[in-house]
Amino acid sequence: MHSPSKAAAVPLTSPVTHGTFCPQSQRRFVLIAAILASALGFIDGSILAIATPAIRVNLGASLAEAQWISNAYALTLSALILAGGAAGDRFGLRRAFVAGIALFIVASLACALAPNVIVLIAFRALQGIGAAIMVPGSLAIIAKAYPKKERGRAIGIWAAASALTTALGPVFGGFVLSAFGDGIWRAIFAINLPLGLISIWLLLA
Template sequence: MSSANETTADSHSPTRANGTFCPQTQRKFVLVSAILASALGFIDGSILAIAMPALRADLGASLAEAQWISNAYALTLSALILAGGAAGDRFGLRRAFVTGIALFIAASLACAVAPDPAILIAFRAIQGIGAAIMVPGSLAIIAKAYPKKERGRAIGIWAAASALTTALGPVLGGFVLTTFGNGVWRAIFAINLPLGLISIYLLLAKVPADKPTEKRSLDLGGAALATLAFGLLAYGLTAMNAKGGGMLSTPAIVAGVVLLFVFIAYERWQRDPMIDLGLFRIRAFAGANLATFF
């Protein structure tokens, strides 16, 4: 009898009735934390592009190393973002989102104190892993926290704030470097700490935990194959222009293409693949991805 009453009460809960996990009074904290977390990735990338000449001069990085300071982050982010999104379904969006933010800011602090280009590249790759969990989580947690009639407005605010932070990145980066000199590039990574900690505090203290929606397994094998395949392709293309690296470019590209085909075969065999290859039978989907690739 008590179980039936609990079920009835649960179904009449305002949160459940709206199809969300978050009460109305707490939704603003979800939106603010998502905007702050998105700002971490967008500001970091756009400011770093402006600061790259200063960074190269300070660390003595070659052109190829400078490319990999950007490539390492983009590579792990793009290769693992689908697995990162699935982690939110598997473990709960709030838990996965907080984990991604924490990993991102920890790697940011390590980047800020990196003594040489090789260590900076390694921690930029770890930053990308954190971003692969954080970036899809920022939009997904908004969609799950807001009911359908309010969701469009919330996502619009998030998108506008993300566009604004992306546009402000180069301006802030140029101003800081001009005012304080080349050595201040390390502060670009350190600024992620307060933004990330505020976001984590809001999520843990002000937002209730959501329940996982799926018990699907994470396709870690597919994620590893995608990372290796795209990493070898990126390395091969970068090595073409690197001094003394031309001999390694062709074997790396060939190995990357082979691993890409292995990845496709692996995904077709998986019960819960990282990406449903059947989507590419949809002409609009395939065409949009082909255009994005080029």
């Protein structure tokens, strides 16, 4: 039993009281970081559908190889998403989430620099592994950062933003390719780098 004096010493803003490690003033930054990270994972899958013909021409890929550019990402993401979610419990939620984002952006940079289709497929699979850690981690870290009474609203904002970025992926990809030509497809992967770094900075800072 704790004495009354000890119980009174626990501040009202304590993580114990609210079930959260995140002060109220910082929660919006966690939400922004989670939205950015999950957006990277969702938009990357949808935007590539528009860019695939340009990649085929640029890298001389066959139809089967072009399909694997998308499938390598989708398969590793779907196969490992449960394990990626469990990584947060095993290694710490923030540590696993940041690691997933870092792996995703490193793989994205490698995709942007890929000299041939085989290398691109390999790093697309690596992207899928990063996304499998990152996507469930984005939702879990919101649940961890927000107390129960505020959690539903935060998750709703995250879900709406994720749906919007997924829908806008093909539109954005089509606009970029139309405006700058087929060779710009590499920039579609490179844009993940600054967005991912902003997300990591928000989580760590």
